[in-house]
Amino acid sequence: MPLKKVHPASKKKKAKKVNKSKKPPISVQGFRASGIACGIKRGRQKDLALILSDVPACVAGVLTKNRVKAAPVLFDQKRIPRGISRGVIINSGNANACTGKKGLADARRMVSITEDSTGSKRGQMLVSSTGVIGVPLPVEKITKGVTRLVKALSPTGWHTAAEAIMTTDSYPKTVWKRARIQSRTVTVVGIAKGAGMICPDMATMLAFFATDANITAPALKKALKGAVEQSFNNISVDNETSTNDMVLIFANARAGGKPIGPRSGGFSAFSRLLTELCLSLAHMIVMDGEGATRFIEFHIKGAATYKDARRAARALSGSLLVKTAFFGGDPNWGRIMAALGSSGIKMSPERVNIHFNKVPVVRGGLDTGKQKSAARAMKSRRVNVTVDLKTGKSSYRLWTTDLSRDYVSINSSYRT
């Protein structure tokens, strides 16, 4: 099972170039995608996307655990357990959350008109939304746009679909990869949106995957759950998720071969492939964090338990003082110690070692006197912060960003 290198279809600084470049366009057999502007957003910004399988596909999903669930989440959570779907229609610019009964009716209407326009059976389309909460969905604009959206469908429409699901994202996020699994070439394509990972508890994160793998619904569900746990959940704090968070995967079996079950041979290879793609998208989301100037990995080692390691990592990524210190490039490691100490984990301050990239900053709980090289390390675009608690053997990695003035600017005027 030779896994090829992941190809992120676009990178931040090259976003515009990539659109015009001659990279082979992404595609996965039996799937088409599209994105158009239907008028929810101002100007001519794309705000409506469609992913469609030519035939009914297996589907699995991971939905928000927020008590306040958006209408499309409420709708999909009843439909996903059936395990069969043709695809999903997604709008940006409006979350259709906190919109009551009308919101649910609007979600239902989005779905049924898409089913009609694509010739899908009733009961086989899903829906997703992202944007402002509490504002009624301009559903007429969407229903008027659906015919155009279906016409725009193309096997290579993934990049356009990724553009249409953006909110504060600064670039569309797509990944794809091929691998040989049980003598078959299997392709997975994924698109995602999300750029608020500094505050992951509420920023909407959407990701959609399509694969031609022949995999059963239970296996697909298991693989997705595992992949999300190791990727999107490690850029998130606790189970605090937005009203709209959603990860879906569709598998249409076009690659042929024997169906992959939860315990069959190809399962772990498929899981690894999906996890790698989820991780790529998760890192892209962090890199595109609102106002972010640095990508930070908090790597906790030597924790007494896995829970302690996770708690410590989350305490660091949740600390405004730690995040602002990284923005300023100030090796104020005392804030890291204080955040660890208040996180409730088992620790002995006098044992702690801290590295910024490879620079030892704290040894045995004390300053190493390497503030200058630490400051240089902190000013790189990517900073690995390793904290060795020296109390046990558990570890955890979490990815986040710094906290900049721009984050505040973006989020204080999001709707204006």
Added chain:
Amino acid sequence: MPLKKVHPASKKKKAKKVNKSKKPPISVQGFRASGIACGIKRGRQKDLALILSDVPACVAGVLTKNRVKAAPVLFDQKRIPRGISRGVIINSGNANACTGKKGLADARRMVSITEDSTGSKRGQMLVSSTGVIGVPLPVEKITKGVTRLVKALSPTGWHTAAEAIMTTDSYPKTVWKRARIQSRTVTVVGIAKGAGMICPDMATMLAFFATDANITAPALKKALKGAVEQSFNNISVDNETSTNDMVLIFANARAGGKPIGPRSGGFSAFSRLLTELCLSLAHMIVMDGEGATRFIEFHIKGAATYKDARRAARALSGSLLVKTAFFGGDPNWGRIMAALGSSGIKMSPERVNIHFNKVPVVRGGLDTGKQKSAARAMKSRRVNVTVDLKTGKSSYRLWTTDLSRDYVSINSSYRT
């Protein structure tokens, strides 16, 4: 027990005026205080303070619960249980935290030289520090300054002492009040520092009180604990406190009368007096929040349990998206709903009512269409946000600030 109005000795905008004004200077019989510049901070900023009782006084303290405790906290936590003290020496500009054995020796040295210079018995002085973590304390500067600090002692030195304990505070924080308790006139004076309540889990908060009440050590301890619980702890998130947090109270019995015990007549009157002063200082700290432009009260009503009410309030005050919305004056109430939904409390979104000051913003989980008046309410300097969950009878109030670009600026360059 007629409680007089609290007199904050200074207010943000009037800070400079107050220094020159003809308000009666604060004093409490048998106590003196002082503040000087000893060279820890740059320029001629005051950075060393002393509070001294003429005679051994009862003492009680509430110290940080952070696992990483500063040297002065480690020192005091052994000494406070004795219940007797002459006072405390406090430096700003350096937290003496994460400084190992040298830090503890430095704290001990600060104390013994102060005991010698003031003629206190060995074992009766306390110590406190605030400032940068992880940098060795310039203890020579302090020991050289102590003689001058003792000479500067004055019954009306509270304001100067309050100045000397400031870090990022924009004004010194002092309160005082007199009340008749069991036919005796009792005075309580308090000073505090703290201006990082946006991130209360790590910003150091110090407060020191002196009273001439004749109160026993157990009663003093009980009164302080109760007062802190109802004031400073409601501007804080969880039990996450800084490495240096400390509240101390000294009572020298100069007011005379029968000693107040934990169950005697005057206890509740004294507790109320102390709580009122703690609350005043707590609100001053919030108002002086780093970069804060608004004072926000989150009032949760109708929660299923007290824990749920507190958790909801803390979720709102801990949300960057909610805080930035208030900075921008954007009535984006969806962020409040999302924060509530992810807090883990029992709630039915369709029952929730939200008011900004007196403007109904959400009724039954839906927008009321009063965005314009809500935006006006949000732009006032003080915003009361009332959330009625309608699932029970418990309530909780918490005070916090918005999150501004200036907060990021202050905290990204704190040490430079």
